[in-house]
Amino acid sequence: MRRDYADASDAALVVSIGRYQQAALAEAYRRHAGAVFGLAKRLLNDHARAEEIVQEVFVRLWNDPNRYDPERGTLRSFLLAHTHGRSVDMIRAESSRRNREEKEARQQADAGYDLAHEVWDMALAGHVREALGALQPGEREAIELAYFGGLTYQEAAEQLGEPEGTVKSRIRSGLKRLRNELVNAGITVGPE
Amino acid sequence: MAGSMDGDEMDDGTNGTMDGNRDPYDLDELLGAYALDAVDAHDRRRVEDYLEINPRAAEEVQQHREVATMLAFTGMDAPDGVWDRISDEIGEQAPPPGPELAKVMSLDEGRDERDRRRRGVSSVVPWIVSAAAAAVVAVVAIAVVDRDDAPSDPIAAAVEAARSDRDSVTTTLVSDASDAAAEAIIDQDGHGYVVARDLPTLSDDQTYQLWGVVDDQVISLGIFGPNPEIETFTVESEVSALAITIEQFPGVVSDGNPVGAFVGSF
Numbered sequence: 225m226r227r228d229y230a231d232a233s234d235a236a237l238v239v240s241i242g243r244y245q246q247a248a249l250a251e252a253y254r255r256h257a258g259a260v261f262g263l264a265k266r267l268l269n270d271h272a273r274a275e276e277i278v279q280e281v282f283v284r285l286w287n288d289p290n291r292y293d294p295e296r297g298t299l300r301s302f303l304l305a306h307t308h309g310r311s312v313d314m315i316r317a318e319s320s321r322r323n324r325e326e327k328e329a330r331q332q333a334d335a336g337y338d339l340a341h342e343v344w345d346m347a348l349a350g351h352v353r354e355a356l357g358a359l360q361p362g363e364r365e366a367i368e369l370a371y372f373g374g375l376t377y378q379e380a381a382e383q384l385g386e387p388e389g390t391v392k393s394r395i396r397s398g399l400k401r402l403r404n405e406l407v408n409a410g411i412t413v414g415p416e
Numbered sequence: 417m418a419g420s421m422d423g424d425e426m427d428d429g430t431n432g433t434m435d436g437n438r439d440p441y442d443l444d445e446l447l448g449a450y451a452l453d454a455v456d457a458h459d460r461r462r463v464e465d466y467l468e469i470n471p472r473a474a475e476e477v478q479q480h481r482e483v484a485t486m487l488a489f490t491g492m493d494a495p496d497g498v499w500d501r502i503s504d505e506i507g508e509q510a511p512p513p514g515p516e517l518a519k520v521m522s523l524d525e526g527r528d529e530r531d532r533r534r535r536g537v538s539s540v541v542p543w544i545v546s547a548a549a550a551a552v553v554a555v556v557a558i559a560v561v562d563r564d565d566a567p568s569d570p571i572a573a574a575v576e577a578a579r580s581d582r583d584s585v586t587t588t589l590v591s592d593a594s595d596a597a598a599e600a601i602i603d604q605d606g607h608g609y610v611v612a613r614d615l616p617t618l619s620d621d622q623t624y625q626l627w628g629v630v631d632d633q634v635i636s637l638g639i640f641g642p643n644p645e646i647e648t649f650t651v652e653s654e655v656s657a658l659a660i661t662i663e664q665f666p667g668v669v670s671d672g673n674p675v676g677a678f679v680g681s682f
Contacts, residue, residue, distance in 0.1 A: 259485075278494055279502050296474075300485050304481075304484065308452070370453075376454050376455055396446075403480075
């Protein structure tokens, strides 16, 4: 039986998905598929494979909704974490990985790849830009290569010519600083 | 890649090359990279073992992922056609059998969850318990599942298996306001089934909601929708009574509506 889930919370949607309500999955898709696709495409730089990731992520939610715990985070965060993990797996499984790393990571670095520019269009772009601006350059670079480049922190360290421990620490400190900046700007990060 | 000994002041030199007895400081330093999938398999295993025993670290990882979520959003729409493929794929799949049943999830959200639940428990327990006691006396017949469609329905087959297992417990949920009844079965592993196809169909803005009394507390065990058939739930502790209430869609966090409720005890 079809019903309107437009006003249902994400947690309620997942409960309904667990009860095989396809309309609930459709609503979750309407809310989050764009973000899933955007992240996958950015990581993979491949439209078709990004579509595959979108399909896989939502079919997995349908088949195994109990993996999502609403008390631990938002549904979007849960879906994007899976998206990122699968995309990175795909990247790392490539036989041409070495070539890709050398070519694309260098291109990103040479092009002055700019997170602030990339998130310009998001609804909270201004606050996120400010938060990013509060990071040390080394923190931004480390997060950029790790999250959007799909590199391990060791690989990012090699790309940046920095010690591994430094990059590892910069990723962590940068994420903490971003969170603080966003919270201070009044942006809710994570579940209410 | 891993294992270069660069002598950096923040690196303890255990980048996957030693015996794995990392100290908590080193594992804490890895949490950001782990949250961004920026660790190799070796480090991932070690961090995941650490997260199992350290809730604070697990919370930090989740916080990092929420931050990454903010960065990841691009405002893009998913391409046309993807939903159709998803719909086709899930449409071809049968519901998973018993061991993969959906976990019971609380509808509670927000900071006042525990307070709300406490209020709900205090007000709901008495009527369920008292109604369950009455139901034991009132029940004279047990609903029988229509088995005609069982061979092609894995959930119906799971119900049959649970019903025939001597370690399962069963009850019949009845109401003062209806001649209809529902049968509930919980197997020894806590997989529960409610055969509710005889319950009256509700309007679209209503839903049946299942509640259980566990350790003298009432918890929500599932939302069945307005036209339930065979529904599933899971429990982790012994349940002394069940109730199915009629609520406004999509269900309520607590204070289940006792009017017309179907109640049964074990």
